């Protein structure tokens with residue numbers, strides 16, 4: 001039993017799946033309404049090479065769901081190195097970049113403090 005547990009753990013913890021390597025998730029928070037936003041960047045198609053040819057630039061517009069009656073676009077500009085592995089520069093208008101952890105934390109925060117009507 002313990003053997004299979006270890007085996008499963010080895011597979012689960014073996015880094016990201018190859019299919020996901022082509023995608024980069026960007027997380028941001030709208031400055032106006034505070035809504036957490038995320039967008040998927042296709043590293044194969046979305047980036048365009050910089051004028052100097054030494055970096056890849058991606059522009060992504062993130063729009064909220066409208067649940068907070070805010071339709072502001074958060075414009076994210078990311079600069080990747082030539083390997084498209086690392087973000088070397090970032091610029092955001094209308095909000096700020098956040099981590100995946102912050103995104104999840106904001107998502108789990110109820111918009112209004114409401115008591116769950118259990119029992």
Ligand SMILES: [Zn+2]
Pocket residue numbers: 030031032033034035064068070071072
């Ligand atoms: Zn907003």
